[in-house]
Amino acid sequence: MATGLLVTGLLAAPVHAQFHRDPGTRLPIGAAARTAGDAHFEPGACPKTPEPVAALEGARCGTLTVPQNRAEPGGRTISLGVAIVPAATGTPKPDPIVWLAGGPGDDAVGEAKMAVDGGLNRDRDVIFMSQRGTYSATPALTCPNIDAFNARAVGLIYDAPSTERLHVEATKACRDQLAGRGVDLGAYNDTESAADYADLRTALGIRQWNVFGISYGTHLALVSMREHPEGIRSVGIDGILPPSKAGSALTWSSARQGFDGLFKACAEQPACDRRYPNLSATFDRLVRDLEANPVTTTVTLPGNPKPVKVVLDGGALVNWMTSATHVAPQVPRALDELAHGKPQRIAQQWAGGKLSPQAMGRVAHGLAYGVFCSEWTPYESQARAIRGGQEAFPSFPRSVLAQAPQLTFLRPDCEVWNVPAAPRSIRDVTRSDIPTLALSGGFDAQTGADNGPYVARTLSRAKVVTVPYEPHVVFASSKCAQEITVSFFDDPAAPDTGCLNDLEPPRFEIGA
Numbered sequence: 001m002a003t004g005l006l007v008t009g010l011l012a013a014p015v016h017a018q019f020h021r022d023p024g025t026r027l028p029i030g031a032a033a034r035t036a037g038d039a040h041f042e043p044g045a046c047p048k049t050p051e052p053v054a055a056l057e058g059a060r061c062g063t064l065t066v067p068q069n070r071a072e073p074g075g076r077t078i079s080l081g082v083a084i085v086p087a088a089t090g091t092p093k094p095d096p097i098v099w100l101a102g103g104p105g106d107d108a109v110g111e112a113k114m115a116v117d118g119g120l121n122r123d124r125d126v127i128f129m130s131q132r133g134t135y136s137a138t139p140a141l142t143c144p145n146i147d148a149f150n151a152r153a154v155g156l157i158y159d160a161p162s163t164e165r166l167h168v169e170a171t172k173a174c175r176d177q178l179a180g181r182g183v184d185l186g187a188y189n190d191t192e193s194a195a196d197y198a199d200l201r202t203a204l205g206i207r208q209w210n211v212f213g214i215s216y217g218t219h220l221a222l223v224s225m226r227e228h229p230e231g232i233r234s235v236g237i238d239g240i241l242p243p244s245k246a247g248s249a250l251t252w253s254s255a256r257q258g259f260d261g262l263f264k265a266c267a268e269q270p271a272c273d274r275r276y277p278n279l280s281a282t283f284d285r286l287v288r289d290l291e292a293n294p295v296t297t298t299v300t301l302p303g304n305p306k307p308v309k310v311v312l313d314g315g316a317l318v319n320w321m322t323s324a325t326h327v328a329p330q331v332p333r334a335l336d337e338l339a340h341g342k343p344q345r346i347a348q349q350w351a352g353g354k355l356s357p358q359a360m361g362r363v364a365h366g367l368a369y370g371v372f373c374s375e376w377t378p379y380e381s382q383a384r385a386i387r388g389g390q391e392a393f394p395s396f397p398r399s400v401l402a403q404a405p406q407l408t409f410l411r412p413d414c415e416v417w418n419v420p421a422a423p424r425s426i427r428d429v430t431r432s433d434i435p436t437l438a439l440s441g442g443f444d445a446q447t448g449a450d451n452g453p454y455v456a457r458t459l460s461r462a463k464v465v466t467v468p469y470e471p472h473v474v475f476a477s478s479k480c481a482q483e484i485t486v487s488f489f490d491d492p493a494a495p496d497t498g499c500l501n502d503l504e505p506p507r508f509e510i511g512a
Contacts, residue, residue: 034203034204034205035203036199036202036203037199037202038066038067038070038073038199039064039065039066039067039196039199039200039202039203040064040065040203041062041063041064041065041082041200041203041204042062042063042065043060043061043062044061044062044063045061046059046061046081046083046109047061047081047082047083047107047109047130047136048081048135048136049107049109049110049135049136050110050135050357050361050362053109053110053112053113054113055085055112055113055115055116055117056083056085056109056112058085058086059083059084059085059086059112060083060084060086061081061082061083061084062082063079063080063081063082064079064080064082064129064196064199064200064203065077065078065079065080066078066080066132066195066196066199068132068183068184068187069184069186069187069192070192070195072184075184076182076184078132078137078138078139079137079138080129080130080131080132080137080196080200081109081129081130081136081137082127082128082129082130082200083109083112083127083128083129084096084125084126084127084128085112085115085116085121085125085126085127085128086121086125087121087122087123087124087125087126088121088122088123089122089123091123092123092124092125093123093124094207094208095124095206095207095208095209095210095233096124096125096126096127096206096209096210097115097120097121097124097125097126097127097209097210097211097212097489098126098127098128098129098197098200098201098209098210098211098212099111099112099115099120099126099127099128099212099213099214099217100131100197100211100212100213100214100217100218100220100221100224101131101134101214101215101216101217102214102215102216102217102239102473103131103134103215103216103217103363103364103367103368104216104219104364104367104368104370104371104372105133105134105216105363105364105365105367105368106134106215106216106363106364107130107131107134107135107136107137107362107364108128108129108130108131108134108217109128109129109130109135109136110135110136110362111128111214112126112128114214114475114476115128115212118475118476118482118485118486119482119483119486120212120482120485120486120489122486124210124489127200127204127209129196129197129200131193131196131220131364131367132187132188132192132193132196132367133188133364133366133367133370134364134367135362135364137364139178139181139183140364141178141183141188141364141365141366141367141370142361142362142363142364142365142366143170143173143174143177143178143365143366144360144361145170145173145174145177146170146171146174146365147359147360147361147362147363148360149166149167149170150354150359151354151355151359151360153166153167153354154308154309154310154311154316154350154351154354154355155308155309155310155311156311157294157311157313158311158313158314158315158316158319158403158408159313159315159399159400159402159403159408164409164412167408167409167412167413168409168412168413168416171365171369171413171416171417172416174365174366175366175369175416175417175418178366183366185366185369185370185417185419186370186374186419186420187370188364188366188367188370188371189370189371189374189375189422189426190219190220190223190243190371190375190422190426191223191227191422191426193220194220194223194224194227194228195227195228197220197224197228198224198227198228198230198231201231202231206231207231208231208232208233209231209232209233210232210233210234210235210236210489211224211225211232211234211235211236212235212236212237212238212485212489213235213236213237213238214238214239214473214475214476215238215239215241215446215447215472215473216241216371217237218237218238218239218240218241218447219241219242219243219246219371221235221237222237222242222243222430222455223243223426223430225430225432225434225436226428226430226431226432229432229434232434233434233435233492234434234435234436234437234488234489234492235434235435235436235437236436236437236439236485236488236489237436237437237438237439237455238439238440238473238474238475238481238485239439239440239441239444239446239447239472239473239474240438240439240440240447240451240452240454240455241447241451242429242430242451242454242455243375243426243427243428243430244427244428244429244430245451245454246375246376247376247377247379247380247384247385247404247407248380248384248385248388248389248404248407248410249380249384249385249387249388249389249404250388250447250448250451251322251388251404251405251406251407251446252388252389252391252392252393252401252404252405253388253391253392253448253450254322254444254445254446254447254448254451255318255321255322255392255393255405255445255446255448256392256393256448257444257445257448257449257450258322258325258441258443258444258445258446258448258471258472259280259283259321259325259445260280261325261442261443261444261449261468261469262325262328262331262443262445263279263280263283265328265443265469265505265506265508266279266332266508267279268505269505269507269508271508271510272332272508272510275332275336275510275511276332276333276335276336276508279332279335282335282336282339283317283321283335284393284395284396285339286314286317286335286338286339287314287317287318287393287396287397287400288314288395288396288397289314290312290313290314290316290317291313291314291315291396291397291399291400292314292397294311294312294313295311295312295313295338295343296309296310296311296312297309297310297312297343297344297347298310299344299347299348299351300348301348301351301352301355302352303357304355308351308355310343310347310348310350310351312338312343312346312347312350314396314397314399314400315399315400315403315408316350317338317346318396318400318405319350319405319406319408320346320349320350321445322405322406322445322446323353323445323446324346324349325443325444325445325471325472326471326472326477327349328443328469328471328506328508329506329507329508329509330345330509331508332508332509333345333508333509333510333511334346334349336511337511369413369414369417369419370417370419372407372410372413372414373413373414373417373418373419374419374420374421374422374426375422375426375427376410377410377411377414378421378422379421379424379427382411385404385411386398386401386402388404389401389404405445406446429455429457429458430455430458430459431458431459432458432459432460433459433460433461434459434461435461435462435463435488435492435493436455436456436459436461436462436463437462437463437465437484437485437488437492437495438451438452438453438455438456438459438462438463438464438465439452439465439466439467439474439475439481439484439485440452440464440465440466440467440474441466441467441469441470441471441472441473441474441477441478442466442467442468442469442470443469443470443471444470444471444472444474445471445472446471446472447472449466452464452465452466461492461493463488463495465481465484465495465497465500467480467481467484467500467503468500468503468505469503469504469505469506479499480499480500480502480503483496483499484496484497484499484500
């Protein structure tokens with residue numbers, strides 16, 4: 001979560017599998033250069049990735065060239081990497097699946113392993129395109145200076161004015177560097193990205209495809225359903241982020257839902273409840289106490305030769321917790337250790353996420369701020385953001401509530417990012433009769449499970465599924481969610497959800 005919201009993909013690696021076709025086999029999608037309007041697809045080498053991605057071996061690849069800004073005919077063009085992973089069966093179904101990555105700022109090509117491990121290519125080709133600005137696109141709007149500051153910031157007071165100043169300086173340096181390269185920062189948003197995918201479908205000669213988006217990719221999927229519904233057979237969205245509600249208040253609501261789901265599961269497990277009673281109250285007290293008196297410690301991280309200084313205050317604890325639901329069995333014990341003067345476990349996890357190789361130089365901060373600052377902050381007041389925090393966590397100090405989880409210092413960041421607001425229609429709800437699978441996790445503290453029923457109100461053929469005991473993006477962690485998703489694309493009218501009946505809560509760690 002280096003930029004802000006929901007960076008879920010673990011990006012992967014240069015694979016140089018060439019675009020190819022064996023004589024006598026079916027003509028692969030995109031076997032020849034094709035032009036669709038202002039877009040042009042050219043077969044070629046597979047997109048670069050930070051590490052090798054075995055799932056891309058044998059992929060058919062190429063590059064989609066599109067206008068950087070469609071409002072400026074004849075202007076600059078940009079290039080988006082495309083990889084098509086073939087179906088595991090020799091007789092694939094004619095309608096492939098296109099994968100929309102999380103973030104904003106993750107590269108879909110690096111998420112191919114997640115899709116293949118989940119069986120998404122069982123009998124359909126799966127298409128991955130690097131969204132504009134991401135790692136394998138040209139230009140790539142990554143800013144390693146922001147990643148370096150995020151790593152340094154684990155040793156700073158999370159929400160101090162001095163930290164804000166340094167944070168905004170890093171954001172401005174990123175903006176100035178990208179603008180100096182001639183990047184039109186106002187062209188990196190959902191409207192342009194949705195048009196990129198519509199152009200890709202046409203350029204590849206695909207009559208109809210299915211869409212599967214995770215995390216921020218659900219935001220883009222819902223915009224695409226509204227602006228480019230043609231050719232979409234069905235849509236799966238997992239870890240749902242509705243464009244009509246996206247912003248700070250929503251992240252507070254999501255955090256409350258995810259935390260409460262985990263605390264409730266502990267309370268319903270006798271051993272956990274006996275050892276860690278009133279876990280929710282303990283967490284709230286720790287946030288208040290740490291905000292008043294931050295704790296400083298040092299930890300050792302794998303691959304890092306020097307001890308790392310970590311400061312834990314109330315804001316840092318809240319943000320740790322939003323991702324800690326991914327390691328739910330450890331959370332009660334970790335909070336209890338912190339309450340008894342042992343912050344090392346939480347400090348190590350908090351710092352480890354910011355200093356890991358996956359957090360360095362891979363996220364497209366330019367795309368993230370393009371979305372946040374044109375589509376979110378113009379349509380959510382600071383007062384509404386604070387009120388969302390107060391409604392979810394009335395006992396939290398004002399200084400904690402001033403910085404929504406995952407979106408620290410967003411408003412001052414957007415002031416220096418300085419891009420025009422998107423048309424207000426970007427906040428419209430999506431109304432559609434396209435069959436839709438709305439997946440959520442019961443422990444999701446990043447995009448709350450109530451977003452599923454919310455979007456389904458205006459999606460007449462939606463199936464809402466909450467997978468209990470699972471964190472953000474259930475497809476990544478739940479075999480049951482994978483089975484439901486694959487069955488949905490087989491029969492969008494009747495996905496098989498029978499596996500939900502066999503799910504059991506996690507066994508929480510019990511300390512001495």
